[in-house]
Amino acid sequence: MPNAHEAGIFKRQRRRILLAAILLVLPFAVDGILGRGWLRIVDFAMLYIMLALGLNIVVGYAGLLDLGYIAFFAVGAYCYALSASPHLALAFPQLFPDGVHLSFLIVLPAAALLAGGMGVLLGAPTLKLRGDYLAIVTLGFGEIIRIFMNNLNAPVNLTNGPQGISRIDPISIAGLSLNATQRIFGITLPSVHLYFYLFLCFAGLVVFVSQRLEKSRIGRAWMAIREDEIAASAMGINTRNLKLLAFAMGAASGGISGTLFAGFQGFVSPESFSLMESVMVLCMVVLGGMGHIYGVILGGLLLALLPELLRHSVLPMQQALFGKTIIDPESLRMLLFGIALILVMLYRPAGLWPSRVRRRELSSDERPDETA
Amino acid sequence: MKLLELSGIGKRFGGLNALTDVSLHIGRGEIYGLIGPNGAGKTTLFNVITGLYQPDSGEFNFNGKRYRAAKPHVLAGAGIARTFQNIRLFANLTALENVMIGRHVRTRSGVMGSIMNSRAMRLEEKACRDKAGELLNLVGLKKPHQTLAKNLSYGEQRRLEIARALAMEPLLLALDEPAAGMNATETENLKELIEGIRNAGITVLLIEHDVKLIMGLCDRVAVLDYGRKIAEGVPDEVRNDPQVISAYLGVDGE
Secondary structure: OHHHHHHHHHHHHHHHHHHHHHHHHHHHHHHHHOOHHHHHHHHHHHHHHHHHHHHHHHHHHOOOOOOOOHHHHHHHHHHHHHHEEOOHHHHOOOOOOOOEEOOHHHHHHHHHHHHHHHHHHHHHHHOOOOHHHHHHHHHHHHHHHHHHHHHOOOOOOOOOHHHOEOOOOOOEEOOEEOOOOEEEOOEEEOHHHHHHHHHHHHHHHHHHHHHHHHOOHHHHHHHHHHHOHHHHHHOOOOHHHHHHHHHHHHHHHHHHHHHHHHHHHOOEOHHHHOHHHHHHHHHHHHHHOOOOHHHHHHHHHHHHHHHHHHHHHHHHHHHHHHOOOOOOHHHHHHHHHHHHHHHHHHHOOOOOOOOHHHHHHHHHOOOOOOOO | OEEEEEEEEEEEEOOEEEEEEEEEEEEOOOEEEEEOOOOOOHHHHHHHHOOOOOOOEEEEEEOOEEOOOOOHHHHHHHOEEEOOOOOOOOOOOEHHHHHHHHHHHHOOOOHHHHHHOOHHHHHHHHHHHHHHHHHHHHOOOOOOOOOEHHHOOHHHHHHHHHHHHHOOOOOEEEEEOOOOOOOHHHHHHHHHHHHHHHHOOOEEEEEOOOHHHHHHHOOEEEEEEOOEEEEEEOHHHHHOOHHHHHHHHOOOOO
């Protein structure tokens, strides 16, 4: 028995080292084979994965359907945009003649905290709501944040309205700007590579925290609330605090992702934070496998990469076949996406890669029920 | 020694007086039965005792402390554990996880401890898992502990619910119709289990329709009818009380 156990640990360790090695050479492989544009897409996919993992805490573990999740991404993004760009010089020329240029390492934790705080703030009025009602209210909150960003250019120009904030400082860590090619240990690392590694670190952090929480007393309490809130409170679980904790943890992850997004893209505007984005992130969670970290990562990766794949294949294909573009890839994207969603919900209702327990549960449903 | 003392408890739902001026007390180590015809207010009283409903009037004292409009998790922390009439397990979690969730009030690990995987957290987690396994054996769950709760048979689910409540190390265990839907053998096993629980020093409050079980098991019994307590006493007294007979059989007693 101990031998088998040790062998299991050894096997897992080997798999982990293999995974780490793959992830380390991935940017070079993508860059070399597909080109730099694709690596940029992979970088964005990492941000989406972080978002999906954050939402997974709220929806997958605690069972709180949140349709306004992208608001926390917006909070993080605007947090960095305002505190690391010349923009505030417009609103407060005396106070900040050159705008504010805080270090990324200061803004990031602050943004995570602020987003977490917003999570609690938005979660508090919804505590008594469940299911559809909760979804409607959170949807409203998501829109409120976006509309605020859209209109806070008057009387004081805080967010620059629909034009958004540009010229955001690139992320730099310890004097090392991620926006330029750097040589580290004799290896030449272009900017997109550097961002990939940075995002990888934070995605890894979110995975790590999710995994630890999932298998803890806190994670069990969340799942108890998801399964039956009344029974959970009868077990002595303070459902109010634990729901707020789930909102806060999920929101903080969204805030981190937003901060990275703003620094990577150098520009934020309200249109990046529409309802459609919230729905996309929710689809990543549901499609991949609610409550299962690897499933959610798969869902995030697929939904972030497939549209790009379509964009790159549909246009040339139509050009070659008909000599002109008949269907816009953007509208085709939504069509295919809808079909995919319907198929998954019909044939794999627990997601593409559900957790072991979920899988067991689905297969055991088919067995005849035992009665006492 | 009184563990639970209710005096003058009233609960209204709109125009309906579900409970009117109910007073009772349960002593430590007792098995206390609550019976009454359908709609008499048994479950309402039960929900008041476990904090699911807040009483509109009256006093609620538990373990020497007065509680006002206490939430279920507060009372659970104070030592009141319950089961539900229509079983409410965490259906998609394993039997073991269900019982481990019952340990929530008796464990402490927080977010930081869990993320850091601290030594205290690991020890607590192991103790929690061991205790949960023990309890599952105690209530006689023979299926693997990793079985999902919803895949257990009805009788097993009932017993799992009791194990989950016992995991809270309660002072008062409140059972809402635990024998509902059980056959004679299962009821007999349940009776032994409840006696065992009492012998372990836990006070038991029992709502039951199975009058034979109540009479054979309880030290004292209260009878509710139309939201009022119409009788209380040792089973033999209550059985022969004319008001109780009239409530149950509809005989015009007065």
